Structures are given as structure tokens and as C-alpha cells.
Amino acid sequence: MKNPVVLAPMAGVCNSAFRLTVKEFGAGLVYAEMVSDKGIIFKNEKTMNMLYIDECEKPLSLQIFGGEKESLVEAAKFVDKNTNADIIDINMGCPVPKITKCDAGAKWLLDPNKIYEMVAAVVDAVEKPVTVKMRIGWDEEHIYAVENAQAVERAGGQAVAVHGRTRAQMYEGTSNWDIIREVKQAVSIPVIGNGDVSTPQDAKRMLEEVGCDGVMIGRAALGNPWMIYRTVKYLESGELIGEPTPREKIDVCILHLDRLIALKNEEIAVREMRKHASWYLKGIRGNAKVRNAINACTTRDELVNLLTSFVEELEEKQSVQAG
Ligand SMILES: Cc1cc2nc3c(=O)[nH]c(=O)nc-3n(C[C@H](O)[C@H](O)[C@H](O)COP(=O)(O)O)c2cc1C
Known part of the structure; x- marks a missing residue:
């Protein structure tokens, strides 16, 4: 090791x-x-x-x-x-x-x-x-x-x-x-x-x-x-690295999803990925709605679209707030 x-x-x-x-x-x-x-x-x-x-x-x-x-x-x-x-x-x-x-x-x-x-x-x-x-x-x-x-x-x-x-x-x-x-x-x-x-x-x-x-x-x-x-x-x-950004979390979540699809098949992978996606989203503000929607996803495209639009909206809000 x-x-x-x-x-x-x-x-x-x-x-x-x-x-x-x-x-x-x-x-x-x-x-x-x-x-x-x-x-x-x-x-x-x-x-x-x-x-x-x-x-x-x-x-x-x-x-x-x-x-x-x-x-x-x-x-x-x-x-x-x-x-x-x-x-x-x-x-x-x-x-x-x-x-x-x-x-x-x-x-x-x-x-x-x-x-x-x-x-x-x-x-x-x-x-x-x-x-x-x-x-x-x-x-x-x-x-x-x-x-x-x-x-x-x-x-x-x-x-x-x-x-x-x-x-x-x-x-x-x-x-x-x-x-x-x-x-x-x-x-x-x-x-x-x-x-x-x-x-x-x-x-x-x-x-x-x-x-x-x-x-x-x-x-x-x-x-x-x-x-x-x-x-x-x-x-x-001894260095404490910061937590990942929402974008980083979503990117790895999608990588994980694609690996799961390659391992099983799209239907099973998307169903299994619902719980993982929810875990990846944990701690990101305003995630309740997207977490609910994820539970109804059945295809890769649906899941990826939900995750990417969530993070895009979040980044837009953050850039408006930052002025
Ligand atoms: C979803 C889930 C599945 C688990 N499955 C196994 C398992 O297959 N074999 C095992 O030895 N322990 C299993 N465990 C126990 C974990 O390996 C670990 O001992 C336990 O979660 C305590 O560690 P933690 O506080 O870091 O989570 C499982 C735990 C969780 C939460």
C-alpha cells in the first residue's frame, strides 16, 4: 500500500x-x-x-x-x-x-x-x-x-x-x-x-x-x-485541501455514472446512480428540488441534463451575487 x-x-x-x-x-x-x-x-x-x-x-x-x-x-x-x-x-x-x-x-x-x-x-x-x-x-x-x-x-x-x-x-x-x-x-x-x-x-x-x-x-x-x-x-x-466546487462534484458524478453504465447497462446504472447522485449533491445549497427529480430519471441524458442545468444555474446565481 x-x-x-x-x-x-x-x-x-x-x-x-x-x-x-x-x-x-x-x-x-x-x-x-x-x-x-x-x-x-x-x-x-x-x-x-x-x-x-x-x-x-x-x-x-x-x-x-x-x-x-x-x-x-x-x-x-x-x-x-x-x-x-x-x-x-x-x-x-x-x-x-x-x-x-x-x-x-x-x-x-x-x-x-x-x-x-x-x-x-x-x-x-x-x-x-x-x-x-x-x-x-x-x-x-x-x-x-x-x-x-x-x-x-x-x-x-x-x-x-x-x-x-x-x-x-x-x-x-x-x-x-x-x-x-x-x-x-x-x-x-x-x-x-x-x-x-x-x-x-x-x-x-x-x-x-x-x-x-x-x-x-x-x-x-x-x-x-x-x-x-x-x-x-x-x-x-498536514495540508488541509478545500472541499470541491459544485462543478467538480457534478463532473465526477457523471464520470462515475458513465463507468457504471459501462459496467452494468444504462437502465440499471441510472437507477443505482440515483442514490450516488444524491450523495454527490449533499452540502450544495438548494439541491432539494434536483434530488427529487433525480429519483424519477431513467436515462443517462435525463440525469446528466438535470445535473448540468443545476450546476449552471447555481454558477449563474453565484456570478450575479459576486457582482
Ligand atoms: C451502504 C453500506 C454498505 C456496507 N456494506 C458492507 C460490506 O459489504 N462489508 C463490510 O464488511 N462492511 C460493510 N459496511 C460497513 C462499512 O464497511 C464500515 O465498516 C462502516 O460503514 C463503518 O465505517 P464508517 O463510519 O467509515 O462508515 C457497509 C456500510 C454501509 C454504509
């Missing part, structure tokens, strides 16, 4: 179109969205498409999830042999009942022995490095972050990313960085800290206070790859 700034895996977000864009903004490592082990084994078409990685995105970590050893190992072997991912990551943090009901995601956090057994089996079966992304625990009464991370290390896992929330917290409350620090002190593999890094200054504080080796950014990068660039620069030189 050329720097310690890591894009978090985000389902429905971190496909090749977004990852490539974030990579161009300087991320040291990008994670792909989680992929189902069963989807890989049954060669589900949608799942297979999720395994596409552009060479320019590397280094990239591809995350798989599952609850049974056999299927997880089979899926990992497939990723090992048939993708150009650099790292195979195992999801031990997803809090969604649909996933935990199948003993996958955050369910693992209740049992360090199972973690050891599963990670060891995957490590034995593949050549690529294996890592784990976990939450600190299942709930307040079951926080085994240290034991779980040690189990990963003993099993041959090569790094661990820790989101400082329990499964019960979902995305509420705050990320507990003290527990991430305890993990860092308890293992010798690299630890990537995660949770509530909203500004470049937060990233620096996390690296300093937790002593972790990498800092993972999720929600703050939604519609905002500049967060990655600004963080990289801030960590490198």
Missing part, C-alpha cells in the same frame, strides 16, 4: 465503477463489496459480475461472506484462482439478520474457536493473503474483539480490519476506538481501524490514538471521493 488510507467495503456501492474513481483519488487500498460464497459456488450471474476487477484498482481486497466451512473454502478457492484480487477478505461484521441467520457475518463474533477453524481452512486452501473485517462484538455483553483478532492471527490471517461497533449497535452510537487499540496491542498482524472517520483530521487522530496501521473510510466517501484525496494529502503533509 502506498499510503494507509483504505476504502471500506460497502454493499451496493463498492463496485468497480466506484472503486476505480476512489482509486484515482489516491486510496492506498480498496475493498470490494461483500460477495456471497453460495453465489460464487452456484455461479450466479450477478455474483460472477461482482468479481470483475479492473487492473487499475489494485491493490484490491475482495470480501466474501458465508457461514459454513465447506462453501466458504470453495468460494475462496474460486476467487483465488479466477480473479485478480490481491487479498481475500472474510466478512465477520455484517449485522443484517438475513446474513447472521445463516451463521455468516457478525454471527462469527460469538465464537473465537469457529473463527480460528474457518480462517485456518481458508488460509490452507488458497495462495492469496487472507484477512478479516470484523466488528468489536455481538453486543455489549459479548465483546471478544481481542480473542477474535488473536484467533485470526493464529489461523494465518494476515491483517484484520476492526469496526468499533457491536452488531447490536448497527450504525448507531459511536465507534469504540479504545477497543480497536486493545486489538492493535494484542496482535502483531496489521490492524486497520474503522468507524466514524468523517474528516481527514479524524483519520490522523485514529492513526495516532489507536496506533493502527491503516484507516478505513466508509460513509464519508459516499459521493465524496475527495475525502480520500484530502485525507491522503493531510496525512502526508
